[in-house]
Amino acid sequence: MKVGVADTTFARVNMGAIAIDELKRQASVAIERTTVPGFKDLPVACKKLIEERGCEIVIALGMPGGKEKDKLCAHEASQGLMLAQLMTNRHIIEVFVHEDEAKDDAELAWLAEQRTREHAVNAVNLVLRPQVLVRQAGSGQRQGFEDAGPARQ
Numbered sequence: 001m002k003v004g005v006a007d008t009t010f011a012r013v014n015m016g017a018i019a020i021d022e023l024k025r026q027a028s029v030a031i032e033r034t035t036v037p038g039f040k041d042l043p044v045a046c047k048k049l050i051e052e053r054g055c056e057i058v059i060a061l062g063m064p065g066g067k068e069k070d071k072l073c074a075h076e077a078s079q080g081l082m083l084a085q086l087m088t089n090r091h092i093i094e095v096f097v098h099e100d101e102a103k104d105d106a107e108l109a110w111l112a113e114q115r116t117r118e119h120a121v122n123a124v125n126l127v128l129r130p131q132v133l134v135r136q137a138g139s140g141q142r143q144g145f146e147d148a149g150p151a152r153q
Ligand SMILES: Cc1nc2c(=O)[nH]c(=O)nc-2n(C[C@H](O)[C@H](O)[C@H](O)CO)c1C
Pocket: 008, 010, 011, 037, 038, 039, 040, 041, 062, 063, 064, 065, 066, 069, 070, 071, 073
């Protein structure tokens, strides 16, 4: 099984390296990596990882900046990633860490690592251990900051 990792030079954390480290901890899978300038370049990069490099699933890692323009572009990139999923019939796990989610650089680095690692686990589970996700259904999982947990009556 091959997992694709696509990340960007725009990001302020090496999210691709973190994803690869976590994938190696989780399972014995082949990994294909590509790095593009920014998140708008991710959809075609992910499609190529699937169609040309044989990936079963891809993790798309990006970091939207804090400006309004960045947020608009992030929405567009996200739509591109969804389209790529429908075109290829493969999951592309979008891991976006918005720069303004964190109060400072240290928290940004922590959040990017945490979210990347947790979604790398999700990607492996989706393909190799789907029953793990079924067991987590409705449990309020969050990637990065604390889990929300199940709603209580
Ligand atoms: C405005 C803008 N904001 C971001 C961003 O917040 N995060 C990011 O990864 N990339 C951004 N880019 C760059 C585009 O994604 C893309 O790399 C260029 O438009 C070249 O295709 C742009 C152009």
